[in-house]
Amino acid sequence: MDIAALREAHPDHWMKAAAIRTLTLDAVAAANSGHSGMPMGMADVATVLYEKHLNFDPKAPHWPDRDRFILSAGHGSMLLYSLLYLTGYEDFPLSQLKNFRQWGAYTAGHPEYGHGRGVEVTTGPLGQGISNSVGFAIAEEIQRARFGKSVVNHYTYVMAGDGCLMEGISHEAIGLAGMQELSHLIVFWDNNNITIDGTVDIADKTNQPQRFEAAGWHVQEIDGHDPIAIDKAITAAKKDQRPSMIACKTHIALGHAAQDTSKGHGALTDAEQLQAAKENYGWPYGPFEVPDKIKSQWEAMAKRGQDAHAAWHDRFNKLSGTKQAEFQRAYDLEPPKKLSATIRAFKKQASESGAKLATRASSEKVLEVINPIMPETIGGSADLTGSNNTKTSDLGVFNPDNRAGRYIYYGVREHGMAAAMNGMVLHGGARPYGGTFMCFTDYARGAMRLSALMRIPTTYVMTHDSIGLGEDGPTHQPVEHLAMLRATPNTHVFRPADTVEVAESWECALTSKTTPTVLALSRQGLPAVRKEHKTKNLSAQGAYVLADAEGKRQVILLATGSEVSVAMAARDILQAEGIGTRVVSMPCWELFEEQDEKYRKRVLPAGPVRVAVEAGIRFGWDRWLFGERGRREKSGFVGMHGFGASAPANELFEQFGITGQAVADKAKSLIK
């Protein structure tokens, strides 16, 4: 690459971009760790984007109508941190860059949402950012339809690398974006032909432009170091009515000895080579030094966004007070005031009716009362709408002809759905939920973990939550998935037992601000176990005494979801034999864990035999059987010991021995 020619062609631009490149080199050298090549390769694109197009306001990083910039290639985090520092974001002073990748710094190895303001999303696991961006763009469309383009009218820009585009999730994302004609979504592909293992073509020869065209995208191919071409391409992309992909031919680690090599992908820390690169750039300044002139030019880039922000405020203030409040409420993730009363009324009716219902069907009933009062919900399913019971009558379908629709047919794209939902929450103003079979948590794990890590309240409606799924067999029957999800930090896993518990679980999900929720719901019909109305949300305590022992308390049965009624049947058997038996329903372990010792002791006192029953594996249950005042010798588990099988559900419960009789027998065998 002829660096001198680049410098001469656009000297002003060059020096601004060089600031990113040199800050990256200095920070990676200071940390002795990181990824230098990506920021150095994409500095020109970033500079033009920020200078000519991106509407941002460093003083108001949460301004709702800002353009979003998503660094899907999250390992290039120094690109983002450089931009945030150069343009003047308060949370990213130079000291942060000097502490790149150190304990407590906002400048983590990969961008971390919720730490320094200005980072839109946690990226690093490849393919997530580009998939989140589809959710950002959908949320923007829906809110524009609702609040008008005078207050919602911005773009989502993404930088994605070869890794992002090789990941399967990117296929799901671009297919969804193409079908949905998300014209405000613009992706820059850092086309540098380098990954960690070598040149991309040792593993992939996909014609990316053709691939994006096949998915319905507008595609341009440019020299990613030519500021004029970059500017023109962005302008064209904004005009096109399709999502846009701009293939930017770049040189990784531009101007460094490691340029165009896989070594250039990683940490370039050699002092001499670093100095040589700076000389190559015509950058005579010291480590972390950006001369005032260049810094001022960067800070000036914010003016366009700040003016736009001020104008936006004027327009926003013209909305009715109600609309303003509703807009703000949704962005604050505040539930509507009447949610609680609505849930209570629903619970009262449900407990009085006492109907037998699959909890997935109960969930639909709850959504039928919630969705009309929470316009920020966005429902959907990965091609299992009728099975997941996620679509309610009022939502309308979101598509290019109906941007006011709030239901999304995600297609057979579990991972893409999960990532898009994360993007919607991160965009702000949206509370998405989406469904699939619980077993296919496996497909969505990458994004579900990020909901938890980012502390955002995405809701997963996971139906067919056990062998109760029946004939479809073990490929579709979760057995270890409750354990997997419970093992994940900051994740609330609800497995409600009946309609009332479903309503309570949904209330918890819809009032959560920092924790994602998984609702594990049954395929099969379940008898009502909560037949007496309680205004209090008992599920919010995680576990509670559903039915107490009559007579001397000899046994405590612990159960969740579809097995709560199995435990109740066991209780009937035991009580008939004079064995006092308490049933504890445990819809959410994590919330029970958060209760104080006094409450937990009240629910799980020392003494009685304990038997847990759950149509999943035992893994994790020892916490409640042996721990919490329990005793090993007086504890038992009734559930699965391996994978399921293909047969009608009732037969499976019999064959695997998950029955009231089996639970009762187990309890009796433990009573001395």
Add this chain to the structure above:
Amino acid sequence: MDIAALREAHPDHWMKAAAIRTLTLDAVAAANSGHSGMPMGMADVATVLYEKHLNFDPKAPHWPDRDRFILSAGHGSMLLYSLLYLTGYEDFPLSQLKNFRQWGAYTAGHPEYGHGRGVEVTTGPLGQGISNSVGFAIAEEIQRARFGKSVVNHYTYVMAGDGCLMEGISHEAIGLAGMQELSHLIVFWDNNNITIDGTVDIADKTNQPQRFEAAGWHVQEIDGHDPIAIDKAITAAKKDQRPSMIACKTHIALGHAAQDTSKGHGALTDAEQLQAAKENYGWPYGPFEVPDKIKSQWEAMAKRGQDAHAAWHDRFNKLSGTKQAEFQRAYDLEPPKKLSATIRAFKKQASESGAKLATRASSEKVLEVINPIMPETIGGSADLTGSNNTKTSDLGVFNPDNRAGRYIYYGVREHGMAAAMNGMVLHGGARPYGGTFMCFTDYARGAMRLSALMRIPTTYVMTHDSIGLGEDGPTHQPVEHLAMLRATPNTHVFRPADTVEVAESWECALTSKTTPTVLALSRQGLPAVRKEHKTKNLSAQGAYVLADAEGKRQVILLATGSEVSVAMAARDILQAEGIGTRVVSMPCWELFEEQDEKYRKRVLPAGPVRVAVEAGIRFGWDRWLFGERGRREKSGFVGMHGFGASAPANELFEQFGITGQAVADKAKSLIK
């Protein structure tokens, strides 16, 4: 659709295909459950494939050089079961079809590998089959290079639906197949424009032919009900040097009232409609009745394959005895005789050297001695070769110019890699292992679960297995993944502590026939803890006493992997204070669980305080702390309580309090 015209155009073909359609209708009606539409739509393609092309021998379902038929759209299982019955596979008599989806039948809801012979792979989770098929085709190429095309020369045929092609994993698979120019791979796309939620275009408008072309595939588009076109397309596909995709325009549930609707995707059980469809087909026979003439025609289709099989035997017998034995040994998943001695010699050297080494580096050293003596191994990494230490000097890189290479650059495709590896094992003759960061288990879960469910010994090399990963931060630091994997049935999770344990773990992995293995390996250097040579494979017992207490045994420390040396440091502290401390290394919980009570009691006797230390979350540890003669009041855990952070590894261990001192302090606090 003009059924009459189809019948008249090719009457013989029509009736053979009608046998599939009617068996499907009858079986689904009998089960009152299942998926009718796919087999009814793809019956013509299947009939032509079996009649004119597929080399199969129902009497020898495991004949190594058979063509493979993979039903990626596994919900259409009745297509496969019909074919297996019609062509005369012993495990699929009519009684099996009559018991479709019932307890104990081979005719499970989705095809289950390892039950009835003739089913090549468990499918159902969408996108897996097409991704497995890439592994089948790679294994075939490698074995052809090794043993010659006289004994390895067959095709892998796949049927995939819209769902398979929407799943992200399909993108990873077709990108890999295209780059690798897998010419023996032929995919039929059941292009029926229907998924469960409705027509495909409500969720996806991808131009699939263009997409496959972008990935380097040969693409044809045909009428999937025209037997002449089907035959010609298969012939052309076989001739082309690229992998082939044949887009078959079909009508789901052809000839039934539900044709071309999403209802047609599911169970069509209405008796009148069923009868009307049969009349439409000109099929006057009763339920499950296939007239002898038609059955004979189907059975006759096997002749081509049976002749080929006989001829193959003649050619196989011309191989040298050594080659024949090596071929057979690999297909039997038998390790070479000298494996055990090789591992022992390696262990001896390692224990004598006592070098400090990251276990990922130890793993590479082990592979350096294994790969030369196990030509059936196929290594690879999802673009982290240097980090996963998976490539040894002798392997050679598999690519279109070097089919003898045994190392695969999978690209950034964790899920595709896992599924391809499953395909290689299922093909036979191959023992693949592949690496990524342990955190990205999340991306590969869908396929990893299927390794376990299918009972096949795929090996996953998961490096950077804790916060020891350091600066890359919490997106890349597994904390819950050990729990997730341990929760999965039939999965051996090894977390070795040093080079010797790594060698032992590899020996277990390479001798396993029915269980996949996950090796959790450290990024950071670990001191040797096994400094005295033992010929016995101690890790094969799952857990063992690494260092016993000196003096009265007051404490037992339990640890895995990188924390075994932390436990040893704690032991030093405690012993220095006169507190007798045993350290138990637990490289594989599952294998320890399988040991008899006597051994387990010897390792974990009642009495002493127990402290477990692992740089992951506690979930699951209560089994060993409270259970197995443990006591709640005398147990503690030192590890992670949530997600990690971005900082140098040493600092993270300090900050999160996972140190020898912290373990010693915890133990002391528990001693009364």
